[in-house]
Amino acid sequence: MIIVIFSIIVRSISVYLFVILAIRFFGKKELTQLSIIDLVFILLISNSVQNSMVGDNTSLLGGLTAATSLFAVNYILKNLFFRSKKLSSLIQGSPLMLVYRGRVIKHHLLQAKITEDELEAAIREHGVKSAKDVDLAVLEIDGNISVLSENFHRETVKKRHAHKVINQIN
Numbered sequence: 001m002i003i004v005i006f007s008i009i010v011r012s013i014s015v016y017l018f019v020i021l022a023i024r025f026f027g028k029k030e031l032t033q034l035s036i037i038d039l040v041f042i043l044l045i046s047n048s049v050q051n052s053m054v055g056d057n058t059s060l061l062g063g064l065t066a067a068t069s070l071f072a073v074n075y076i077l078k079n080l081f082f083r084s085k086k087l088s089s090l091i092q093g094s095p096l097m098l099v100y101r102g103r104v105i106k107h108h109l110l111q112a113k114i115t116e117d118e119l120e121a122a123i124r125e126h127g128v129k130s131a132k133d134v135d136l137a138v139l140e141i142d143g144n145i146s147v148l149s150e151n152f153h154r155e156t157v158k159k160r161h162a163h164k165v166i167n168q169i170n
Helices: 002-026 036-054 060-083 085-092 106-112 116-125 150-169
Strands: 096-100 136-139 145-148
Touching (some): 036 060, 060 085, 116 136
Antiparallel strands (some): 096 136, 136 145
């Protein structure tokens, strides 16, 4: 019984690490905004590797052992990433500047496999009209695109001032 549980643990951790490295190798874009293709891909990958983790053991204990192994290795990796910036950067990547002072950095778009249309859509989601109005846009390691704009800063200051005035009146 101990050998079976140990086998499930080793296989689950192996699959987990393989999937992390495969996703990193084949690139990631915006994990927080999955397309239908990305969602189907993730569902199929999870289904295809399930048997390789638990093998013939479809018992509750087998499933709980696999799940516990995944939680444990995930916890360990997060702690390692927190303690080692080099390891974190190697596995998770680094932030990538996409726009600086209104200029799109095209070779970074190519590196991140982001089209200009996708970048412009992300910029509009932040309330900025176009890349020309962006001071800084960065592809973060979690897949989000952060956008900073002087216009946004002015609007935020105006809104704060308006709220102060309204609060003083009341």
